[in-house]
Amino acid sequence: MTGPCTLVPGPGDSYRWLVRYRSAFIAALVLGGVLTTSPASAEPGRQRAVSWHSCVIGADDVLGAALEQAGARCGEVSVPLDYGRPRGRTIQVAMARVAATDPARRRGILMLNPGGPGGSGMELVLAGAQMPAVAARYDLIGMDPRFVGRSSPLECRWETDTFVRSAGPDRRTFNESVALANELAAGCTRGNRDLLPYASTRNTARDMDLIRQALGERQLSYLGYSYGTYLGAVYLQMFGAHADRVVLDSAVDPDVYGPGLLSRNAPAIQAALEHWAGWAAGGHGLGTTRREVLERVYRLAARTVHTGPYTVDPHVLPYLLFARLYDDSAGTYEELAEEIRVLEREGPPTPALEAFLAGLSTGAGYSSDRAGTAVLCADRAAGTNPDSYYRDIQAHRGDEPLFGPMTRNITPCAFWPVRPEEAATTIRNTVPALIVGADGDPATPFAGQLAMHRALQGSRMLTVRGRYAHGQYLVAGSACVDGTVERYLVDGVLPVRDTGCRLSGPGRAAVRG
DSSP, rough: OOOOOOOOSSSSSSHHHHHHHHHHHHHHHHOOOOOSSOOOOSSSTTOOOOOEOOOOOOOOOHHHHHHHTTTTTEEEEEEEEEETTTTTTTEEEEEEEESSSGGGOOOOOOOOEETTTTTGGGGGGGGGGGGGHHHEEEEEEEETTSTTTTTSSOOOSSSSOOOOOOOOOOHHHHHHHHHHHHHHHHHHHHHTTTGGGGHHHHHHHHHHHHHHHHHOOOOOEEEEETTTHHHHHHHHHGGGEEEEEEEEOOOOOOOOOOOOTTTTOOOHHHHHHHHHHHTTTSSSSSOOHHHHHHHHHHHHHOEEEEETTTTEEETTTTHHHHHTTOOHHHHHHHHHHHHHHHHHHHHOOOOHHHHHHHHHHHOOOOOOOOHHHHHHHHHHHHOOOOOHHHHHHHHHTTTTTTTHHHHOOOOGGGSSSSSSSSSOOOOOBBEEEEEHHHHOOOOOOSHHHHHHHHHEEETEEEEETTTOOOOTTTSSOOOHHHHHHHHHHHHHHOOOEEEEEEETTTTOOOOOO
């Protein structure tokens, strides 16, 4: 899906990785529904209450201490495990709340989701210091989605942070991916099989609406990143009458989201790699032209090299590149250049590279994927025949040679022990929303953002032009982006038409040629 600056993105995002990675955020720290046109309840006839208490749950609870210092209170709501049996078994969904700093002008609640799936939302309430005008008007609510973080956590027993790997160059290496996917699926099943059918986004949306009710709110506003945009869109489809102001940042394609959510990403990742190579040309020891830099990367991607105790082979390198290309700042670009130089000479890993590889090979790092995989598999059925994945990879190897074998590779969902309880949600409604994204985003490609915009017919789109990075509001460092989002959240002003921002200035990687 390590420490600050080295967290690894999960398969569909990792806004958590971004917010810890970017210094601007460190201080503050994916049965189609029918649009609800009248007030509806996630669970009619049953009253819920939030049990508020201190956020600290132990002497070494760093997050709890930070939440406490920010003035947050934490609480849980009991929700049905299976909404088809609303009076049956329950689970606990945890949240943190920071009250609006201007109670006299308070508008309501703003629910926050960082993506993943599998990302914890509680820490996002700490971002209030970065958006004071928003924090003045809303109680900030960071919910850990069901089975994530402090919400009855479901953690797959893996010795890796993520299932994402390249299939490599041939059938033998693809078969290694099949074996890994099978092993990881088994690791998620042990002790969790009775929970897996209920890990879906639809159930998380129902939990959100129960929390709205438990807080006594007629409506909720929402800010979601990456996978969180899909969760927000599902909420709009199921409970649109209860939605107030909704911002979806770095939107996923709602028709693709599921086990194959990366399947169309290879061209966007390649474009981001080429942008980085243009930056690296002529001054970073990797070549004097973009083409020379790319050739160095391609040669490395065909090798098996060692750095410290770790092996980097054709399974791993494409994922390392993808992880580093989530951000196009000069600092991140320099880090990737240094890692390429280290791997070429098989020298000792940099601290960031060591943390990355330790998480990948031992599961030592933070990983949204261990919980998020259950969501992917519960939301949409995956193909179960390994041969079909290999044929797809081979059919696209010519035009997607480096990243296609990763984005089209088999996943643990192919070996999942249960099928989705409900059909994937069809997103099609006219509820207003603001969609924000970059046209060079490698994690949620621009074509998928446009698909979300078309599905949400009442939305407006704000596009950051020429940025090859994931996550925009409070991440890109753009007054244009932040101002547009906050005019909507604070004043209710949606752009009258689709619009755009272009970034420039210190910290952005300048590309040569």
